Amino acid sequence: MALPVAFFGVFFAYPVAAIVARGLKADGGWQFGRIWDVVAQPGIGHVLWFTTWQALASTALTLLIALPGAYVFARFDFRGKQILRAVVTVPFVLPTVVVGTAFLALVGRGGLLDEWWGVRLDTTVWAILLAHVFFNYAVVVRTVGGLWSQLDPRQEEAARMLGASQLRAWRQVTLPALAPAVAAAALMVFLFTFTSFGVVQILGGPTFSTLEVEIYRQTSEIFDLATAAVLTVIQFMAVGAILAVHAWTVRRRETALRLVAPEVTARRPRGAGQWALLAGVLASVVVLLLLPLAVLVQRSFDAPGFGYYRALTSDDSGVFLVAPIEAIGNSLEYALAATAIAVVIGGLAAAALTRRDAGRLVRGFDALLMLPLGISAVTVGFGFLIALDEPPLNLRGSWILVPLAQALVGVPFVVRTMLPVLRAVDARLREAAAVLGASPWRVWREVDLPMVRRALLIAAGFAFAVSLGEFGATVFIARPDNPTLPVAVARLLGRAGELNYGQAMALSTILMVVCAVALLLLERVRTDRTGEF
Amino acid sequence: MSTTKKFAVVAVGLGLVTLPVLTACGASGDNGSADPKTVTLVSHDSWAVSKSVLKDFEKRSGYKVKVLEDGDAGQAVNKAILTKDNPQGDVFFGVDNTLLSRALDNGLFQPYEPKGSGLILPEYRVDQDKHRVTPIDSGDICVNYDKKYFADHKLAPPSSFDDLIKPAYKNLLVTENASTSSPGLGFLLGTAARYGDDNWQDYWKKLKANGVKVVDGWEQAYNEEFSGSAGGKKAKADRPLVVSYASSPPVEVIYADPKPADAPTGVATGTCFRQVEYAGLLSNAKNTEGGKAFIDFLLTKEFQDDMPLNMFVYPVREAAQVPEEFTKYGPQAEDPETMDPAKIAANRDQWVNSWTSLVLK
Numbered sequence: 001m002a003l004p005v006a007f008f009g010v011f012f013a014y015p016v017a018a019i020v021a022r023g024l025k026a027d028g029g030w031q032f033g034r035i036w037d038v039v040a041q042p043g044i045g046h047v048l049w050f051t052t053w054q055a056l057a058s059t060a061l062t063l064l065i066a067l068p069g070a071y072v073f074a075r076f077d078f079r080g081k082q083i084l085r086a087v088v089t090v091p092f093v094l095p096t097v098v099v100g101t102a103f104l105a106l107v108g109r110g111g112l113l114d115e116w117w118g119v120r121l122d123t124t125v126w127a128i129l130l131a132h133v134f135f136n137y138a139v140v141v142r143t144v145g146g147l148w149s150q151l152d153p154r155q156e157e158a159a160r161m162l163g164a165s166q167l168r169a170w171r172q173v174t175l176p177a178l179a180p181a182v183a184a185a186a187l188m189v190f191l192f193t194f195t196s197f198g199v200v201q202i203l204g205g206p207t208f209s210t211l212e213v214e215i216y217r218q219t220s221e222i223f224d225l226a227t228a229a230v231l232t233v234i235q236f237m238a239v240g241a242i243l244a245v246h247a248w249t250v251r252r253r254e255t256a257l258r259l260v261a262p263e264v265t266a267r268r269p270r271g272a273g274q275w276a277l278l279a280g281v282l283a284s285v286v287v288l289l290l291l292p293l294a295v296l297v298q299r300s301f302d303a304p305g306f307g308y309y310r311a312l313t314s315d316d317s318g319v320f321l322v323a324p325i326e327a328i329g330n331s332l333e334y335a336l337a338a339t340a341i342a343v344v345i346g347g348l349a350a351a352a353l354t355r356r357d358a359g360r361l362v363r364g365f366d367a368l369l370m371l372p373l374g375i376s377a378v379t380v381g382f383g384f385l386i387a388l389d390e391p392p393l394n395l396r397g398s399w400i401l402v403p404l405a406q407a408l409v410g411v412p413f414v415v416r417t418m419l420p421v422l423r424a425v426d427a428r429l430r431e432a433a434a435v436l437g438a439s440p441w442r443v444w445r446e447v448d449l450p451m452v453r454r455a456l457l458i459a460a461g462f463a464f465a466v467s468l469g470e471f472g473a474t475v476f477i478a479r480p481d482n483p484t485l486p487v488a489v490a491r492l493l494g495r496a497g498e499l500n501y502g503q504a505m506a507l508s509t510i511l512m513v514v515c516a517v518a519l520l521l522l523e524r525v526r527t528d529r530t531g532e533f
Numbered sequence: 534m535s536t537t538k539k540f541a542v543v544a545v546g547l548g549l550v551t552l553p554v555l556t557a558c559g560a561s562g563d564n565g566s567a568d569p570k571t572v573t574l575v576s577h578d579s580w581a582v583s584k585s586v587l588k589d590f591e592k593r594s595g596y597k598v599k600v601l602e603d604g605d606a607g608q609a610v611n612k613a614i615l616t617k618d619n620p621q622g623d624v625f626f627g628v629d630n631t632l633l634s635r636a637l638d639n640g641l642f643q644p645y646e647p648k649g650s651g652l653i654l655p656e657y658r659v660d661q662d663k664h665r666v667t668p669i670d671s672g673d674i675c676v677n678y679d680k681k682y683f684a685d686h687k688l689a690p691p692s693s694f695d696d697l698i699k700p701a702y703k704n705l706l707v708t709e710n711a712s713t714s715s716p717g718l719g720f721l722l723g724t725a726a727r728y729g730d731d732n733w734q735d736y737w738k739k740l741k742a743n744g745v746k747v748v749d750g751w752e753q754a755y756n757e758e759f760s761g762s763a764g765g766k767k768a769k770a771d772r773p774l775v776v777s778y779a780s781s782p783p784v785e786v787i788y789a790d791p792k793p794a795d796a797p798t799g800v801a802t803g804t805c806f807r808q809v810e811y812a813g814l815l816s817n818a819k820n821t822e823g824g825k826a827f828i829d830f831l832l833t834k835e836f837q838d839d840m841p842l843n844m845f846v847y848p849v850r851e852a853a854q855v856p857e858e859f860t861k862y863g864p865q866a867e868d869p870e871t872m873d874p875a876k877i878a879a880n881r882d883q884w885v886n887s888w889t890s891l892v893l894k
Contacts (some may be wrong), residue, residue: 132612221607
């Protein structure tokens with residue numbers, strides 16, 4: 001427990017507190033009066049309202065579109081399921097600026113919707129909502145689908161035998177079992193969309209503004225730290241309230257669910273209704289997720305003889321000191337380090353939260369761990385700068401800062417994945433092994449490890465994807481001689497010239513492939529028990 | 534054995550596995566070590582220099598150069614101000630005239646007059662009594678036009694701010710959000726300089742009536758909305774006018790394979806606002822000697838000649854070489870709009886706010 005608390009305190013709470021304090025302290029005294037000045041500004045209420053409203057709407061829409069997907073991925077067997085499940089996670093790692101490009105090709109002028117139905121959604125709130133679905137589809141499919149695939153269908157069948165209607169059986173048997181997973185997924189999606197930045201700016205246009213955008217503007221453009229600090233506090237309170245509600249509504253998940261192996265529950269679709277459902281879900285995945293990604297791939301091949309890919313290997317472009325292709329290695333290094341940190345910290349936290357004697361304090365810590373998902377990256381970044389600049393914590397400018405910052409986002413995922421598995425290990429198994437003469441080491445190796453190892457790998461996959469696509473912290477101390485993939489893409493897009501644009505598309509495609517391959521390798525590993533994420 | 538203990542075992546194991554990885558990457562702290570042989574440059578993400586030129590400096594001066602890049606120009610300046618008591622490096626490069634007053638008022642730099650400052654072209658000199666900053670490069674923010682569109686429509690491209698509000702150019706221009714984008718702000722300041730404090734809002738009302746489109750950042754304006762760029766062509770963009778840089782057309786030639794005989798885009802030379810970028814010695818620099826040597830280097834002919842094709846800006850030193858592509862496809866504006874940094878600082882936020890309510894609402 002000590003290590004996660006220390007990690008969270010030093011790399012999250014302390015930097016954020018430092019930058020907020022810097023903003024609220026002026027002329028030697030606390031300026032709490034500033035809070036009311038800011039809150040009273042006419043625009044702020046509007047921004048807060050829009051932020052909350054679009055996050056709720058995005059969450060609802062994501063659930064609406066992705067829950068049938070979760071069901072299909074959980075209960076049906078069809079060819080290409082594994083690859084498709086990896087591919088739907090790919091949007092997660094793409095830099096927003098690239099997603100903007102891909103999405104405009106779908107909803108913008110001359111985009112597909114425009115050609116088919118003459119509909120243009122760019123600069124409307126619909127573009128923002130759809131892009132949020134695009135980003136967060138995988139969150140729901142993995143969180144809810146993972147559990148759904150392991151629910152024993154015979155329980156529902158038993159209810160039917162006892163005379164319940166199909167609807168009632170589902171409502172009283174399946175839904176309660178799924179509820180915690182749906183709630184966890186909804187929370188994740190809400191936090192991600194509540195702090196959405198690039199999507200809102202690029203697809204909504206400059207007329208839309210969220211809290212995150214305002215904090216960025218006040219910090220980076222106007223340099224009004226006091227206002228930024230107040231907005232951060234507001235964001236903090238809003239996210240805190242959401243977490244409290246979530247913690248209060250979700251029961252501890254040690255309810256005895258009869259879980260079975262997913263192989264048992266998935267089968268070929270039967271009957272017209274099931275085939276229609278499968279077709280509908282696949283169609284939505286193709287239009288919403290695959291088409292935008294395909295646009296990027298197609299544009300990366302738009303030069304004769306793989307020209308854009310070949311250009312990636314030359315280092316005299318002046319954009320970087322190294323060939324852009326070297327960004328792949330840098331990205332993988334950061335991602336591996338971040339994954340290791342997130343798995344250790346998250347694993348320890350999950351272990352501490354599992355203990356039967358875990359007090360209310362520890363459980364509160366569970367909610368706290370989610371906070372980094374709901375706090376502005378620019379706040380954390382600036383906090384790092386002014387907080388971690390003195391020995392022994394002189395980490396500014398050290399490369400380790402990047403994986404540390406990325407691990408902050410990775411830890412909640414790891415905890416969400418491992419917690420249920422650790423809670424499900426039956427103590428009697430260990431006792432039985434011990435009675436039969438196994439040493440404690442062997443008990444651990446034979447009983448715990450097989451179960452935990454799989455959850456660990458799944459968790460590691462999430463942490464890896466988060467880190468691979470992470471942009472905010474990386475930009476922070478990126479050196480021109482070691483850019484990561486997302487940084488390199490953004491930098492290439494920031495320049496005129498056809499070759500630069502093409503290389504950005506090519507690097508984005510490489511980023512997608514790296515992510516998909518990594519996830520496919522992890523897909524090969526199956527959990528016995530499911531993660532709530 | 535409790536779960537926690539077992540986790541400690543796993544953690545230690547993982548730690549042992551990852552430790553070599555971590556150290557192999559070479560963890561280096563920031564310049565707190567105050568290594569007298571290393572000079573650290575803090576800059577924004579557009580900083581670029583040829584490897585050979587940098588190596589040359591390292592060899593001649595005996596200093597090793599470390600570069601830290603901190604996001605865009607505005608972010609980099611703000612971070613430098615936040616950390617001025619314990620700076621991340623010795624030299625800061627990349628504060629431009631729109632941010633200069635903020636940097637100076639916050640005491641970001643200490644005075645240093647570099648060798649070769651006598652060779653800086655007179656129009657770029659600032660802060661002559663204190664020498665806290667040194668101009669290094671300049672660039673013009675101008676409207677670019679898509680040559681093909683205007684040829685196809687047998688329409689002369691616009692050449693001035695006044696032209697942009699003519700009905701012939703209705704719904705053709707895309708610009709960036711002045712509150713978050715550097716070229717967007719430059720274009721706004723250009724109109725403020727051209728039409729004065731009292732009339733620029735009027736001009737924007739007319740521009741809005743003439744169908745100007747505002748998007749968030751340069752990347753989107755140029756790569757998605759502008760019909761003259763590679764991305765725009767693929768996205769079937771329908772705006773042949775975009776707020777960009779005078780150096781964008783040369784870039785379109787240099788970064789094309791095969792290189793075209795002529796640039797696909799041109800510059801409306803009467804719509805420009807001049808941006809100048811400065812470097813300075815940070816107030817609490819740990820290696821002042823190295824920092825001074827580095828600023829001297831930024832003014833050498835070698836660096837000034839090398840700079841245009843790396844950062845796509847113009848040199849400020851007299852008799853520096855301007856590449857042929859520049860003179861041919863993106864000539865510097867004859868008479869760009871300029872504005873005193875102090876005036877920018879005094880009005881910037883208020884202007885951006887009124888621009889926002891006028892144009893975006």
